[in-house]
Amino acid sequence: MGPRSRHAQSDRRGMSGKDDDRKPLTKLAQAGRKAEWTGMPGQPGGIVSPPVWRASTILYDDVAHLRRAAGSSTHERLFYGRKGTPTAWSLADALTEMEPGAAGTMLFPSGVAAIACGLMAVLRPGDQLLMTDSAYDPTRNFCEQILKPFGVETVYYDPTVGAGIAGLLTERTRAIFLESPGSLTFEVQDVPAIVAVAKEKGIVTLIDNTWATPLFFPALGHGVDISILACTKYIVGHSDVMIGSVTASEAWFPKVRQTAYLFGQMTSPDDAWLTSRGLRTLGVRLKQHQESALAIARWLNEQPDVARVLHPALPDCPGHELWARDFSGSSGLFSFILKGGDETARAALIDGLAHFGIGYSWGGFESLALPVDPARYRSATTWEAEGPSVRLHIGLEDPADLIADLDAGLARFRAARG
Numbered sequence: 001m002g003p004r005s006r007h008a009q010s011d012r013r014g015m016s017g018k019d020d021d022r023k024p025l026t027k028l029a030q031a032g033r034k035a036e037w038t039g040m041p042g043q044p045g046g047i048v049s050p051p052v053w054r055a056s057t058i059l060y061d062d063v064a065h066l067r068r069a070a071g072s073s074t075h076e077r078l079f080y081g082r083k084g085t086p087t088a089w090s091l092a093d094a095l096t097e098m099e100p101g102a103a104g105t106m107l108f109p110s111g112v113a114a115i116a117c118g119l120m121a122v123l124r125p126g127d128q129l130l131m132t133d134s135a136y137d138p139t140r141n142f143c144e145q146i147l148k149p150f151g152v153e154t155v156y157y158d159p160t161v162g163a164g165i166a167g168l169l170t171e172r173t174r175a176i177f178l179e180s181p182g183s184l185t186f187e188v189q190d191v192p193a194i195v196a197v198a199k200e201k202g203i204v205t206l207i208d209n210t211w212a213t214p215l216f217f218p219a220l221g222h223g224v225d226i227s228i229l230a231c232t233k234y235i236v237g238h239s240d241v242m243i244g245s246v247t248a249s250e251a252w253f254p255k256v257r258q259t260a261y262l263f264g265q266m267t268s269p270d271d272a273w274l275t276s277r278g279l280r281t282l283g284v285r286l287k288q289h290q291e292s293a294l295a296i297a298r299w300l301n302e303q304p305d306v307a308r309v310l311h312p313a314l315p316d317c318p319g320h321e322l323w324a325r326d327f328s329g330s331s332g333l334f335s336f337i338l339k340g341g342d343e344t345a346r347a348a349l350i351d352g353l354a355h356f357g358i359g360y361s362w363g364g365f366e367s368l369a370l371p372v373d374p375a376r377y378r379s380a381t382t383w384e385a386e387g388p389s390v391r392l393h394i395g396l397e398d399p400a401d402l403i404a405d406l407d408a409g410l411a412r413f414r415a416a417r418g
């Protein structure tokens, strides 16, 4: 490595192609740090992280340069603020480097915007989309309220269908959307089996990979064409930014990029910068989320008032063996089902918690508890449970404090259940 690029780890691009043998944690530290984004032309050395480049107008030397810029590819080139600046390109490049087999990444103002653009990039009127019945509720709403009026039919399928997806295909099936595990009920899908069927028929596959992140499940490496993240969750990690990403294979990235441009999608450089900052520590944070969540899930599994714990790393979770085969870790989000009781008894448990916030979203450093009712968001399958469900996000607090808090919560639940 020459002295010019010593500070710009990401210039070691020879390593990020086929013969990139760096481990994922090393990539997290190095990705997205190109010399032209961290240094100044003609000056040796450079800063560690690409700074915030705020811009709308880009000024040109003369008309000829302006014309030349407009006529050539504007990808990762200063052209106009909407096409981004090095701050966003650095984050996008880093996310691409985390997904072996990826050609590029586009950024969006939220996870839902990323999902919407991923779907719009692959679907046309008359197409049929197969959507997992465990999908995030706003994903279903997009299918029903945007895709349907534009002539795309969505057919929901059992998340545990595996290779049986072949039986659902029709002439019109264009795309299969996966979410593994589902973010309320945590069924792990047989991604390789579904991908194998899709590839044989020339059908594109998309996955909402928010739970695992590319660190625990590199989706493109498992043959999926398009991987979508609500970076709002673990990539940001601090509950202070809304942002989404779509990472795609060589075959699909140009289409995704063009669709994003046409919809005018972008992210603010400040948000991209905060997200890059979060990405650097994703490895250590997820390791702790995993360890604490597992300790709490195992403890809950032994409580007499808990009917079931839905956590992919526990043997009785649907698809656990698929998780063990395909994933390299588990994150901090899981659910548990109470034994009996009603809404009021569940609220008694949640309302008195001292260390858990009550709120949507997850993936930050703080613990959250949420009442969830998965039966409301099902159409191809039915959701039956022994009592009300609670979803927990386990943050970075000491798990002993969290267990004591939940223990007191279960006592309140028992008292209220009677």
Ligand SMILES: *Cc1c(COP(=O)(O)O)cnc(C)c1O
Pocket (backbone or CB within 6 Å): 110, 111, 112, 113, 136, 183, 208, 210, 211, 230, 231, 232, 233, 242, 243, 244, 361
């Ligand atoms: C939160 C979430 C999203 C959407 O992300 P936003 O940034 O909130 O729009 C998508 N998928 C899953 C599984 C999520 O939990």
